Amino acid sequence: MSKLISKIINFAAGLAQNTGGKVMGEPNVNPELVKATRALAAEGIVLLKNDGVLPIKEDKTLAVFGRVQYDYFYVGYGSGGDVKAPYRVNLLEGLKASNVKLDTVLSDKYEAMCKKNAPDEGFWGHWPLSFPELKLKMKDIQGAKERADVAMVVIGRAAGEDREQSLKKGSFFLTDAEKKLLDNVISVFGKAVVLIDAGNVIDLSWTAEYGDKISALIYAWQGGMESGNAVADVISGAVNPSGKLTDTIAISYKDYPSANNFGNREFNNYAEDIYVGYRYFETFAKDRVLFPFGYGLSYTTFDYETSVKKDGDDIVISCVVKNVGDVVGKDVVQLYVKAPEGALGKPARSLIAFAKTQEILPNEAETLEFVVTPEMLFSYDDAGLTGYKSCFIAEKGNYKFYLGSDVRSAKEVYSYDLEEEIVSPREEICAVNPDNAFDVLIAKETDDGYEKAYRKVATRTNSLKDRILDRLPREIPYTGDKGIKLIDVKDGKNTMDEFIAQLSLEELETLCHGNIKMNSSYGALGNAGAFAGVSASLTEKGVPAVITTDGPSGIRLMYYASLLPCGTAVACSWNEKLASELYGYISDELAEKGSDMLLAPGMNIHRDPLCGRNFEYFSEDPVVSGKIASAVVKGIQKGKASACPKHFACNNQETNRNNNDSRVSERALREIYLKGFEICIKESAPKSIMTSYNKVNGIWSHYNYDFCETVLRKDWGYEGVVITDWWMKSSVDPDFESNFNCGYRVRSHVDVLMPGGDRLGKYDNSLIKSQKAGGVTIAEMQRSAKKVLEIAISTKL
Numbered sequence: 001m002s003k004l005i006s007k008i009i010n011f012a013a014g015l016a017q018n019t020g021g022k023v024m025g026e027p028n029v030n031p032e033l034v035k036a037t038r039a040l041a042a043e044g045i046v047l048l049k050n051d052g053v054l055p056i057k058e059d060k061t062l063a064v065f066g067r068v069q070y071d072y073f074y075v076g077y078g079s080g081g082d083v084k085a086p087y088r089v090n091l092l093e094g095l096k097a098s099n100v101k102l103d104t105v106l107s108d109k110y111e112a113m114c115k116k117n118a119p120d121e122g123f124w125g126h127w128p129l130s131f132p133e134l135k136l137k138m139k140d141i142q143g144a145k146e147r148a149d150v151a152m153v154v155i156g157r158a159a160g161e162d163r164e165q166s167l168k169k170g171s172f173f174l175t176d177a178e179k180k181l182l183d184n185v186i187s188v189f190g191k192a193v194v195l196i197d198a199g200n201v202i203d204l205s206w207t208a209e210y211g212d213k214i215s216a217l218i219y220a221w222q223g224g225m226e227s228g229n230a231v232a233d234v235i236s237g238a239v240n241p242s243g244k245l246t247d248t249i250a251i252s253y254k255d256y257p258s259a260n261n262f263g264n265r266e267f268n269n270y271a272e273d274i275y276v277g278y279r280y281f282e283t284f285a286k287d288r289v290l291f292p293f294g295y296g297l298s299y300t301t302f303d304y305e306t307s308v309k310k311d312g313d314d315i316v317i318s319c320v321v322k323n324v325g326d327v328v329g330k331d332v333v334q335l336y337v338k339a340p341e342g343a344l345g346k347p348a349r350s351l352i353a354f355a356k357t358q359e360i361l362p363n364e365a366e367t368l369e370f371v372v373t374p375e376m377l378f379s380y381d382d383a384g385l386t387g388y389k390s391c392f393i394a395e396k397g398n399y400k401f402y403l404g405s406d407v408r409s410a411k412e413v414y415s416y417d418l419e420e421e422i423v424s425p426r427e428e429i430c431a432v433n434p435d436n437a438f439d440v441l442i443a444k445e446t447d448d449g450y451e452k453a454y455r456k457v458a459t460r461t462n463s464l465k466d467r468i469l470d471r472l473p474r475e476i477p478y479t480g481d482k483g484i485k486l487i488d489v490k491d492g493k494n495t496m497d498e499f500i501a502q503l504s505l506e507e508l509e510t511l512c513h514g515n516i517k518m519n520s521s522y523g524a525l526g527n528a529g530a531f532a533g534v535s536a537s538l539t540e541k542g543v544p545a546v547i548t549t550d551g552p553s554g555i556r557l558m559y560y561a562s563l564l565p566c567g568t569a570v571a572c573s574w575n576e577k578l579a580s581e582l583y584g585y586i587s588d589e590l591a592e593k594g595s596d597m598l599l600a601p602g603m604n605i606h607r608d609p610l611c612g613r614n615f616e617y618f619s620e621d622p623v624v625s626g627k628i629a630s631a632v633v634k635g636i637q638k639g640k641a642s643a644c645p646k647h648f649a650c651n652n653q654e655t656n657r658n659n660n661d662s663r664v665s666e667r668a669l670r671e672i673y674l675k676g677f678e679i680c681i682k683e684s685a686p687k688s689i690m691t692s693y694n695k696v697n698g699i700w701s702h703y704n705y706d707f708c709e710t711v712l713r714k715d716w717g718y719e720g721v722v723i724t725d726w727w728m729k730s731s732v733d734p735d736f737e738s739n740f741n742c743g744y745r746v747r748s749h750v751d752v753l754m755p756g757g758d759r760l761g762k763y764d765n766s767l768i769k770s771q772k773a774g775g776v777t778i779a780e781m782q783r784s785a786k787k788v789l790e791i792a793i794s795t796k797l
Contacts, residue, residue, distance in 0.1 A: 024525060025559040025593075027086030033562055033585035034226065039239075040578050041223030041230035043330070044569035046243040047297040049207070049217035053150060053193060055237025055299060056100050062235075063103040063148035064095065065141070065185050066178075067134045068156030068197050070114040075222045075553045075566045076199045076615035077127040078161025079528075080602060083554035085225045085563035091154060091197070094228025098236045103148040109140065125162040130170045133177035141188045150215075151189040152235075153182050159199035159222075159566075159615035164263060164654050167253060172610065173203050182210075191215040195231065197222065199566045199615025201247050201606075204290055208251075219245075221569035222615065224553060225562065237299065240329035242356070243572040244296035244406065246619035247606050248278045248289055255281075255288040257441070258608040262653060267661035267695075273440040273457075273668045276607055277620030278407050279347035283443050283450045286408075293621065294334050294351075294406035296572075300325030300362070304333070306403060308414040315372040317413060319403060321357050322365040332356045332574040333403065335370050336410050339377060340397025340418075343385040344667075345442040348450065349407050351623045352376045356574050372401070374422045382431065382666035383458035392424040392670070426715060427467075429706035431460040431666045433698050440665055457665045460697075465735035468705060468747065475779035476501050485542035486789060490797045496789065500782050502541070508778070509767045510535045511785040512746055514756030515545070516763055518726070523547035524594045526558035528726070529755030532792040543789065544796035548644070548723075548754065552600030552616060552632070555586065555593055562589060567602055571618035576631035583635025590641045596795040597642040597688060601632040603676050604692075607652040622672055626679025633684035640795050645680050647692035647725055648701060648712075649673050658729060661695040669696075674707075678716055687720045687791050691750055702728045705748040713749065721787040723752040727759050736775055743770020751784035 047054070056062050072090040075081035092111065095102050119131040144151070155178055157171065169175045174182075185192050193216040196202065207214055218241075223230040233239040250256055257272035257280040272280060278293035305320040321331050335353040339346040353376070355368045377399060378392040386393050396418045404410030432438075439454040479501040488494045503511075511532065515522060520530035522545035533543030550556035553564045564570075564586070570579050590598055602616035603625045618625040629645055636643040650662035650673050664673065680686065691701040691708070701707060702724040712718045724745070733739035739747055743766055757763040770776045 023084040023558060023560055027560045029086050029562055030585055030588065033582070033589070036578065036582040036585060037224055037562065037564060038226040038229050038233070040573055040575065040582050041226050041565045041569060042233045042239040043573035043575050043578060044221055044223065044243045044565055044571070045230065045234050045241055046219040046245055046572055047216070047234070047241040048219055048291055048295070049214060050297055051212065051215045053215040054235060056150060056235055058099065060149040061101040061103055061147060062095070062150050062152060063106050063144040064092070064152050064154060065136065065181060066154035067110060067114050067131055068154045069107070070111050071119055071131050071156070072227055073156045073158050073197050073199070073222055074227050074563060075224055076159035076161070076613070078613070079550040079556060080161060080613070080616040081553045081566070082550070082556050083563045084558065084560050085554070086560045088225050088563065089228035091228045091231055094230070094232035095235070097229065098232035098238065100232060100236045103144050105147060106140065106144045110134070125160070127160045128158055129166065130157050130175065133175060133181055135177070136181065138184060141184055145188050150193065151185050151191070152193040152195060153185055154195045154197060157198035157200065157202055160612050162612070162654055164612040165200055165610040167610070172253060174206060179206070186210065186213050193218070195220055199568060201249055201609040203253065204249055205251055208290065221572060222566040223569055224564045224566070240299045240327055241296065242298060242330040242332065244294050244332045244574055245291060246293070246568065246571045246621065246624050247609070248281050248293045248620065249291040250281065251288050251290055253609065255285060256608060262608040262610060263655050265656040265660065267663050268653065269438040270662065270664035270668055271438060271440055273442070273665055274671050275347060275441050275443070276605060276672050279350065282407055283348040284452055292406050292408035294332070295408070296406070298329050298331065300327040300329040302331045302405070304403065306413045313374050315414065315416070317370045317372065317401065317403065319368045319370070320365050321360065321368060323360040323362050326362055328359050328361050330357050330359055332405060333368055334405065334407070334410060336402040336407060337377060338400040338402065339379065340395055340399065341443065341445045342395030342397060344379050344381060344395065345444065346379060347443065349402065349410070351407070351621050354574060354624070354627070375424070378424065380667045380670040382428070386421070388423050390426050390428045392426060394418060394422040396421045427710055428460070428462045429666060429710050430669065430697050430699065430704060432457050432663055434459040436663055436698070438663065458667070464705060468735065471709070472777060473779040473783045475777065476782050486793065487542050487797055490793045496786055499789070500785060503785065505768060505771070505778065507535065507537055508781040508785050510538060511788045512742065512751060512767055512781060513753040513763060516755060516757035517761045518755050520545070520547070520755070524557050524559060526556065527595060528556070528599060531752050531754065531756065532788050544792055546596045546792055546795055547594065548597045548599060549590070549593070549595040551598040552602050555589060555595060555598065557593055557595070559593055561593065562586065566615040567617050568615055570632070571624055571628045574624070576627055579628055579631040580635040583632045584638045587636050587639050587641050590636070591639060596640070597644055598636050599644045599646060599690060600636065601629045601643065602646055603629040603680065604647055604649070604651045605673055605676065611652055612654040622675035623679065625676035626683070629676060629680040630684040633680060633686045637684070637687065642687035642791060642795050644688040644690050644723070645677060645686050646690035648677055648689055649692060649707060650696045651692035651694055657693045659695070661698055663697055674711060681712070681716045681718050685719070687794055689718070689720060689722055691722065691724050693725050700729050700731060702750050703731060703733070703744050703748050709749040721752060721791045722750045723754050724750060726754055728753060733775065738773040739770045739775030741766035741770070743767055743776035746780050746784050747776045749784065751787045
């Protein structure tokens with residue numbers, strides 16, 4: 001067992017010892033939070049197939065097969081899901097509480113078998129991928145057929161941090177036991193409903209093999225503590241399903257464009273470039289899709305009527321959504337663009353906007369409006385192919401707009417010719433090292449569709465050192481202690497500069513790292529760490545400690561806290577308003593638990609379906625990711641608390657995540673992997689953001705000046721604090737040899753090292769050492785200190 005695993009186990013054991021092995025506090029929860037959790041979990045459920053068997057009719061009895069009906073996966077494992085929930089409703093409990101008539105003889109048998117064969121849930125990074133299916137005799141299935149009209153088979157999968165899904169049975173693929181159970185049930189019942197309880201996409205190719213014998217297919221994702229109730233609501237018809245896929249489900253794993261460049265320990269070449277998910281499939285491989293991006297069925301039917309008008313440079317598309325079915329329901333309307341191929345090459349479809357209706361009664365309608373600005377049409381030229389290197393550009397030519405309920409069925413509603421290109425200059429940032437150049441995919445449009453072609457990735461041409469030196473901040477002259485307290489800054493009696501002028505070198509350094517270890521004594525038991533006022537002298541100056549807590553599926557403490565749906569479930573609701581409402585209640589819960597910052601939302605792109613942490617994240621698409629993240633941030637920050645979007649950026653696999661190098665073109669960075677963060681920053685103004693563990697084009701994200709200064713602050717106008725993910729890798733600044741570790745980090749404008757020390761709980765004083773060696777300047781330390789003090793004011797004072 002590694003030292004790290006031992007340390008984690010010992011840490012958990014220490015927490016348990018401190019609480020007598022018990023979760024602290026009362027298992028109470030706000031009824032409105034429960035309601036919102038149940039509603040969002042239900043809206044995230046995606047109905048992929050239905051021959052009319054759902055919702056279950058009142059006169060029909062349902063027989064449920066599979067141990068996961070009892071041993072349910074409520075969320076993924078790891079820091080993002082390790083929440084001490086006050087309760088958990090499994091599928092069996094949810095169905096029993098609903099109006100669905102259940103075969104209780106069968107359900108009682110499963111409950112007894114599950115209690116007798118409790119699953120092993122493992123330990124950090126070694127959690128189960130699934131639970132072994134329990135053997136059921138044919139006579140039990142035949143007996144169920146005598147009592148029930150409809151059969152449902154439940155299949156569950158676990159996702160988790162610090163490990164991936166694998167191309168093995170019991171992970172990405174069905175086990176032999178699961179397949180046998182499904183075969184046996186169908187042989188007796190003739191058909192079966194199949195429900196998938198998983199946080200990640202798994203192989204569904206087998207559904208085509210069964211054909212019409214699968215009467216309905218539900219991707220329930222993982223709905224948190226209200227999972228069973230949410231699924232029961234959809235199955236019973238109490239809720240009309242309105243979830244839509246935020247990922248493409250392909251026929252086989254090898255069909256995904258990242259399949260040949262995922263899971264490598266040292267580096268991955270993002271050779272698919274901007275052609276991630278549906279951008280690839282709709283351009284090159286439409287025939288390799290089982291269920292397209294944005295897809296999801298309803299118990300009712302909607303019709304669209306559109307109108308378009310120009311408003312200056314903007315295009316305004318109105319859509320009247322009418323419920324022409326017999327059941328009240330919600331719909332998600334998605335707007336895509338097909339840009340001219342031009343010099344850059346473009347995907348066949350790119351999502352630029354979406355909206356979800358309220359509940360629409362039969363024969364009633366709701367009007368949605370989409371405003372398309374020129375910026376929504378931009379592509380990025382990292383190679384100068386258009387004549388505008390390092391610029392966003394809308395190339396001249398014909399733009400077609402498609403509107404519908406998924407990427408495949410969307411119909412053309414408007415087109416227009418852009419007579420002159422629109423250009424928005426940027427700086428070259430974090431381009432690929434010339435020594436690591438590789439070929440990237442591009443599209444060539446033909447009369448018959450698109451052909452794949454490749455070109456060399458654009459590589460680094462500018463000097464980072466020169467840009468850093470040109471932008472060094474000015475030092476605030478040291479005055480010594482003048483008796484100014486931080487509250488005086490908040491109250492307008494003194495300026496922030498006057499307060500900072502009092503701070504010694506040691507105090508500046510303290511502000512730039514956390515309180516060394518997790519579970520800081522400044523906060524509630526089980527917190528992720530504290531920063532800001534974590535020394536006696538800073539406390540004397542009125543600087544409070546800012547307490548951080550792991551998320552995003554709730555508040556990770558040794559206290560009871562609400563367990564929320566996983567990130568993918570939240571996103572598959574496509575409901576920004578409801579997501580914001582739910583996380584608004586979590587904001588209240590944060591205040592109640594004494595925490596100031598929830599390390600959420602997780603918003604890395606679903607580049608590959610095997611990424612173990614996909615359950616925390618939202619989508620393969622940056623617009624969905626950015627919009628849903630914005631909603632979550634707005635909810636968390638409705639009061640004084642801070643959200644902390646993560647992991648900035650390209651944390652797209654867990655394998656060797658602290659050392660792996662994501663090698664990706666600047667175009668793909670700008671259009672895909674940074675785009676969601678940009679939307680989130682601009683629309684919701686998070687007070688903090690967390691860097692990722694991995695390297696991007698050879699540079700660890702916690703040392704990435706271009707990410708954290710050029711893009712985040714200069715391009716996007718971000719004003720908050722930047723913190724590292726927990727711990728960081730040692731490195732010497734390649735441009736300034738006297739700068740290393742925390743000196744290198746602060747020069748890159750990454751303000752706070754969390755939790756403050758190394759994994760053994762020690763801090764190396766590298767910030768002051770770098771400063772005294774002629775590396776990082778006092779002015780740069782003051783710049784980061786200012787960001788820390790600002791969030792201390794906004795969250796605590």
